[in-house]
């Protein structure tokens with residue numbers, strides 16, 4: 001089975017970084033592709049219970065692929081939902097760019 005923690009860190013890094021560099025004004029094709037990427041996760045993600053819960057969450061709160069800022073915020077909120085579930089600290093979504101775009105890598 002996959003290392004759920006390492007897989008999670010790698011996946012969040014990929015998703016938040018991708019959102020941080022997503023266009024301010026995405027074309028319909030760019031939106032459709034991002035939506036497909038997010039909607040694929042509940043199907044392909046190899047931590048099956050993570051995938052099932054994430055699938056339910058994105059039904060409750062539809063992915064907002066309308067802009068870079070909107071997508072970054074939506075993803076931050078999704079990550080916070082998982083943080084809460086796991087008893088981790090919530091992340092301040094105002095700091096998303098600092099962490100994933102402008103700031104130093106960790």
Ligand code: FAD
Nearest residue numbers: 004005008009011012049050053054076077079080082091
């Ligand atoms: P991570 O949560 O991996 O975070 C990595 C870094 O992201 C942090 O160091 C911080 O700098 C930054 N960060 C934290 N919160 C936010 C935020 N809200 N917005 C932006 N940046 C942030 N694990 C389970 O055990 N059970 C699950 O059900 C589960 N579901 C998951 C679902 C998905 C879709 C994903 C991608 C992962 C899931 N995981 C799950 C893994 C889990 O979320 C963590 O990745 C893992 O526990 C490692 O945690 P971590 O403390 O190293 O930091």
